Amino acid sequence: MTATVRTAPGAGAEFRLRPLAPGDLEALAAIDAALSGRPRRAYFERRLAAALHQPELHLQFAAEQHGAVCGYALGRVLEGEFGRTQPALRLEVIGVTPAAQSRGIGRALHAALEQQAAKRGVREIHSAAPWRAHAMLRFMGRMGYALADNLVLDCPVRAGHYGAAEEQPVDSPEREGSGDPNDYSAPAGNDFEALARDTADVRSLASADLDAVVRIDRRLTGRERRGYMGKALDEALFDSAIRISLSARRDGVLAGFLMARADLGDFGRTEPVAVIDTVGVDPDYARQGLGRALLSQLFINLSALRIERLETMVAKENFPLLGFFYRAGFAPSQRLAFVKRLP
Numbered sequence: 001m002t003a004t005v006r007t008a009p010g011a012g013a014e015f016r017l018r019p020l021a022p023g024d025l026e027a028l029a030a031i032d033a034a035l036s037g038r039p040r041r042a043y044f045e046r047r048l049a050a051a052l053h054q055p056e057l058h059l060q061f062a063a064e065q066h067g068a069v070c071g072y073a074l075g076r077v078l079e080g081e082f083g084r085t086q087p088a089l090r091l092e093v094i095g096v097t098p099a100a101q102s103r104g105i106g107r108a109l110h111a112a113l114e115q116q117a118a119k120r121g122v123r124e125i126h127s128a129a130p131w132r133a134h135a136m137l138r139f140m141g142r143m144g145y146a147l148a149d150n151l152v153l154d155c156p157v158r159a160g161h162y163g164a165a166e167e168q169p170v171d172s173p174e175r176e177g178s179g180d181p182n183d184y185s186a187p188a189g190n191d192f193e194a195l196a197r198d199t200a201d202v203r204s205l206a207s208a209d210l211d212a213v214v215r216i217d218r219r220l221t222g223r224e225r226r227g228y229m230g231k232a233l234d235e236a237l238f239d240s241a242i243r244i245s246l247s248a249r250r251d252g253v254l255a256g257f258l259m260a261r262a263d264l265g266d267f268g269r270t271e272p273v274a275v276i277d278t279v280g281v282d283p284d285y286a287r288q289g290l291g292r293a294l295l296s297q298l299f300i301n302l303s304a305l306r307i308e309r310l311e312t313m314v315a316k317e318n319f320p321l322l323g324f325f326y327r328a329g330f331a332p333s334q335r336l337a338f339v340k341r342l343p
Helices: 020-038 041-053 105-119 132-140 207-221 226-238 292-304 319-327
Strands: 002-006 014-019 058-065 068-078 088-096 124-128 150-156 203-205 246-248 253-261 273-281 307-317 335-341
Touching: 002 058, 014 105, 020 041, 020 058, 020 068, 041 058, 041 226, 058 105, 068 105, 068 207, 088 105, 105 124, 124 132, 150 319, 150 335, 203 292, 207 246, 207 253, 207 273, 226 253, 226 273, 246 292, 253 292, 273 292, 292 307, 307 319
Parallel strands: 088 124, 273 307
Antiparallel strands: 002 014, 014 058, 058 068, 068 088, 124 335, 150 307, 203 246, 246 253, 253 273
16 A cells, blocks of 8 residues: 555644554554553564465554554454355454544544455455443444444353353253254264263364365355465464364364464453354264364363453354354353445
């Protein structure tokens, strides 16, 4: 993006927009600490590194005034997360130093994201915010966002029904709807009363698993998405402070997977959160408890890592998948999902 100079309305000062650079890390961390009251340097360090590693998936801009960074906006292109079929942009974080607010800088940063997203064929920008974040909600309203159709669900790790000491054995089948490619939840009967995570060989997802992941995804969606799945797997292994993506094997065959990321900072979050982006079970192994096994092991891992909350996003009409997460202890989040559709 070519640097642009804009005049701050009514202030007489000029600010300049340009792509973020690794050298901006300290400035970003300082502005964010002033806005949130908590240092999150590691978060911005990871996001800048991710943009260098996968530049085609990231849009990151800085605003400068008098030669110093006074604002930033970070976005990440979505290709298939949460069952998505069309590319979109996730607004991860946007901020302006308190001394430079009310001068149109935040609006200009957002406009830069919109412009570059449109050039990449993106027609929607998604974000999320707590319903009590009044200043952010006002900004999103001014930018033209509306409530999205997706529901944000979350679960305190300590309150999850799976992965805890009190987890109930899998001892009888549960009634589940069929035919939905996102219904990965149904456990099968088990005469030995095994815990969910004991019904499959669950281990960390590895780069060598890509072919199997693509095969399962193709069977579930009817589409060839090797490009997306390859980038998602690469990001799951690279762009996370902690590797928490999992695979489930039955008789030595990879039959299910769960891609999740641990992060501190998206959408203004200040506490450790894990987010489930993608999950799938081979239809040949449906109704055998693999989805539950993956989630059970994920709760165990997150507890050991002292990550306190797990989050995901589900289409409001996907009742089978909503039922799966509700049974696992998830509930509607205090965060609201928003979308802005671009012309």
